[in-house]
Amino acid sequence: MKVFFLFSDFYRKTIAASFLLALCFVLASCSNGEKDGAILRIGMIEEPRTLNIWLASDANSRKVISLIYQPLYTYDPDTLDLAPWLAQSMPEYDPETISYTVQLRPAKWSDGTEVTAHDVVFTVDLIKDFQVPRYYSQWQFVKKTVAIDEKTVRFYLAEPRAIFLTRTLVNYIVPKSQWAPIAEKAKTMANPLIALMNARVEKPLGSGPYVLAQWREGAFLHLVKNDHFFGSGIEISNRKLGPHADAILFKIYGTADVGVLALKKDTIDFFWWSIQPGYIEDLEKDENTKVYLSDRSALYYMGFNVRKPPFSDPAFRRAANTVIDKNFIIERVLQGYAARMDSIVPSENLFWYEEHLPRYGQGLSRDDRIKKAHRLLSENGYTWETAPVNRSGEVVTPSRILLPDGRPMDDFTILTPPADYDPARATCGVIIQEWLKDLGIPASARPMSFGALLQRIKDRHDFDTFILGYGQLALDPDYLRSFFHSANNRPGGWNMSGYSNPEFDRLADESVQAMDPRIRQELIRKMQQVVMEDVPYIPLYNPAAIEAVGEKRFTGWEQMIDGIGNIWSICRVKSTEADM
Amino acid sequence: MTITSNRHAAYSMENVIDKKTRRSYKRQRFSAGWSLFYKNMVGKIGLYLLILFGAMALASYIPPLVDPMYHPMTGVDPLISYASPPSWRHWLGTDNIGRDIFSQLLTGARVAFLVGVSAAFISIVLGTLIGMIAGYGGRIADSLLMRFADMIMVMPSLLVILLLSVLFGQLSIWIIVILIALFRWPAVARVIRSQTLTLKKRPFVDMARVAGASHIRIIFRHILPNVLPMALLYMTFRVTSAIIVEAALAFLGFGDPNTVSWGMMLQWVWKTGHMFQAPYWLLPPGICISLITLSFYMMGRAMEEVLDPRLRKIQKADYAAS
Numbered sequence: 001m002k003v004f005f006l007f008s009d010f011y012r013k014t015i016a017a018s019f020l021l022a023l024c025f026v027l028a029s030c031s032n033g034e035k036d037g038a039i040l041r042i043g044m045i046e047e048p049r050t051l052n053i054w055l056a057s058d059a060n061s062r063k064v065i066s067l068i069y070q071p072l073y074t075y076d077p078d079t080l081d082l083a084p085w086l087a088q089s090m091p092e093y094d095p096e097t098i099s100y101t102v103q104l105r106p107a108k109w110s111d112g113t114e115v116t117a118h119d120v121v122f123t124v125d126l127i128k129d130f131q132v133p134r135y136y137s138q139w140q141f142v143k144k145t146v147a148i149d150e151k152t153v154r155f156y157l158a159e160p161r162a163i164f165l166t167r168t169l170v171n172y173i174v175p176k177s178q179w180a181p182i183a184e185k186a187k188t189m190a191n192p193l194i195a196l197m198n199a200r201v202e203k204p205l206g207s208g209p210y211v212l213a214q215w216r217e218g219a220f221l222h223l224v225k226n227d228h229f230f231g232s233g234i235e236i237s238n239r240k241l242g243p244h245a246d247a248i249l250f251k252i253y254g255t256a257d258v259g260v261l262a263l264k265k266d267t268i269d270f271f272w273w274s275i276q277p278g279y280i281e282d283l284e285k286d287e288n289t290k291v292y293l294s295d296r297s298a299l300y301y302m303g304f305n306v307r308k309p310p311f312s313d314p315a316f317r318r319a320a321n322t323v324i325d326k327n328f329i330i331e332r333v334l335q336g337y338a339a340r341m342d343s344i345v346p347s348e349n350l351f352w353y354e355e356h357l358p359r360y361g362q363g364l365s366r367d368d369r370i371k372k373a374h375r376l377l378s379e380n381g382y383t384w385e386t387a388p389v390n391r392s393g394e395v396v397t398p399s400r401i402l403l404p405d406g407r408p409m410d411d412f413t414i415l416t417p418p419a420d421y422d423p424a425r426a427t428c429g430v431i432i433q434e435w436l437k438d439l440g441i442p443a444s445a446r447p448m449s450f451g452a453l454l455q456r457i458k459d460r461h462d463f464d465t466f467i468l469g470y471g472q473l474a475l476d477p478d479y480l481r482s483f484f485h486s487a488n489n490r491p492g493g494w495n496m497s498g499y500s501n502p503e504f505d506r507l508a509d510e511s512v513q514a515m516d517p518r519i520r521q522e523l524i525r526k527m528q529q530v531v532m533e534d535v536p537y538i539p540l541y542n543p544a545a546i547e548a549v550g551e552k553r554f555t556g557w558e559q560m561i562d563g564i565g566n567i568w569s570i571c572r573v574k575s576t577e578a579d580m
Numbered sequence: 581m582t583i584t585s586n587r588h589a590a591y592s593m594e595n596v597i598d599k600k601t602r603r604s605y606k607r608q609r610f611s612a613g614w615s616l617f618y619k620n621m622v623g624k625i626g627l628y629l630l631i632l633f634g635a636m637a638l639a640s641y642i643p644p645l646v647d648p649m650y651h652p653m654t655g656v657d658p659l660i661s662y663a664s665p666p667s668w669r670h671w672l673g674t675d676n677i678g679r680d681i682f683s684q685l686l687t688g689a690r691v692a693f694l695v696g697v698s699a700a701f702i703s704i705v706l707g708t709l710i711g712m713i714a715g716y717g718g719r720i721a722d723s724l725l726m727r728f729a730d731m732i733m734v735m736p737s738l739l740v741i742l743l744l745s746v747l748f749g750q751l752s753i754w755i756i757v758i759l760i761a762l763f764r765w766p767a768v769a770r771v772i773r774s775q776t777l778t779l780k781k782r783p784f785v786d787m788a789r790v791a792g793a794s795h796i797r798i799i800f801r802h803i804l805p806n807v808l809p810m811a812l813l814y815m816t817f818r819v820t821s822a823i824i825v826e827a828a829l830a831f832l833g834f835g836d837p838n839t840v841s842w843g844m845m846l847q848w849v850w851k852t853g854h855m856f857q858a859p860y861w862l863l864p865p866g867i868c869i870s871l872i873t874l875s876f877y878m879m880g881r882a883m884e885e886v887l888d889p890r891l892r893k894i895q896k897a898d899y900a901a902s
Contacts, residue, residue, distance in 0.1 A: 257855055276851070335661070430838060
């Protein structure tokens, strides 16, 4: 009996102890939960490849980097004009010396040291010394950068450049104290640029609202509030900045499905990725989630290899443009969440967009499009054994098209990214293939992995046609020059089509130096006219950014072009629990 | 003259009778096998399912004739431009660009048969040939061919095909069929080889050899007919695996974009974000893939019982006991 009592006593104690322990756990997790209220949890589709700013080129790395490093100027969310960020005010231009003087704001790096003009000079010199690929083209015309005093920096330009304000000054500034030793060491290596780009920066020193606390690879990134952030409590572009969340936790979900599910289950507060229209209905039904639809500055297009016939013939390209039903693509494939594009510059970019451009096939029925394209082709020497339009004017199934020299056209491919990467573009490929077949043009869509695709198109020029897109076109349309200037028609160059037109080249060269916005606007609009007359690229659509947030814990997202995932949102979202 | 012609006549008469008896023997064997197969519940269900899918594949030619909007790939409903649930106009609803899911499902059956049967057939032909040569040839031929088979057998076929499609861009449906066949013959070759090893020691092979038959004649005339049932049995299992590999490839985004297969349908529903929103789009192809593979598997199991009397023993013992 005694033994039994002893035993039962032991049992009682054990049970009591384990109960206490369990209680502790519950309490601990509760207190954790309360603390979580201040953590902004953001879902990402893929892990950032690197946090080395010089190497980072993928969208996810750039997202994290944008919270750590800051530029001198950024875009105002309402007007999209330049807004001083690290800079105190707008730059002063001196036309005599072709120089810009920029005054810096009182700002500190995350280790508490001042952000000085020397950091700016160091950043520019580093980009120019190493010819860092992503940034060099934007800084190469800057002859000299001088620190006038601790907080004043002056840029001397080799010649007047319109893109200096809109493109160059929005680049990030890095701390000299952290990067100078790395750069020195890299210079001693056989290939300094590679050494610089592969340098591992465990704790990037930044001037942004957050700094990296921990990156557990394959699991999460933990960023904590930067106490030295210059923007805390001040007002820029009529917006009072925070940040209000104590920390940011980036969670990585391999697919959009899981990310959306996490949002619905309240595991994350924001999924930083443009999702497919299919999710919208479901997310809107859920009262805790909200969907933001934003305009984008993007271009999705079909490109031709104009180096080879018959794609070298503008008439052929115009006919192809005529037969493509862009409204069908937008209404069906993109479920209406996109804008039609008739120029390389998105129509939302009002200042630069040219309105008076040829509208091939717009508003025509399928039969009328085929008839118009048929007319265009036959006027230019193309023939058929059975033409797409018969003598009585009816549309019929044609035989293979014969080129002006009488040879039947060879089979060719429309290269697209795989459905896995972008279902819309892969579907477009198949649909356009069918439309071209209506003219007897033997096309076949061929999705291929993105890396191989880009290599074939950009580096080897081994392709016929392709469908690609630029997800984030700059607001300044200098890209027109990059895409179509004949000087960029080289392996690895941005003129992937191989387009060459002396008139366009002349206009493009003039536009670079035109400092008067009105004159530049006119030149840019003329360039659009020339390109759309020759159609080396057929612009297809500009999709909307569809983003979703959980509204339970954070509110106050800032919507601007390209969506709500921007520095303004991160600096301004507030925890709903803090208000209570 | 007359005598010889009579003798000829007698000989040919005998030949006819011989052929007749042989044919009737074959018929008898077939009907015995068939009744065994048909008695088997598993086999019966498999067969009915297969007939259903066969009918679906044949019916896939009908919808585009009714209206061009029912074309599985290019036809879209002019009034519907979003994923819509089942209706009278579209029995299983439409996908996100307004294509009819039912006609896609029917076409999917056709593609499944095409992929499954042709890949299985090629792998069976390869496997049987290599198995017979290895088993009959013995020694070096045997070792070489079987080690080669081992090498292919341990390769993760789905992974290798995925890699190939990443390297060479999207593969067409026929290339996928051939690749599946090339990876799936070794198991067949092993079974056929072991059968051939027992067969070649049998008296009828010795007799053929004594009568002066060449190796090729022995292999194709005497051994092949005896291993053929086994090969056909394995074909049913190969069909299953070929269909699953094709579906997996398509689902992962490496299928032929110009073909409407069930795996492709699953990929569309997944990638366009309708996985949890459109069960009428997600479930039919999934169920069809499961059922068609199940039907081939069930048929295989029943055929196995017909071919291998050892599997039937328990049943017989049951009869004896009763």
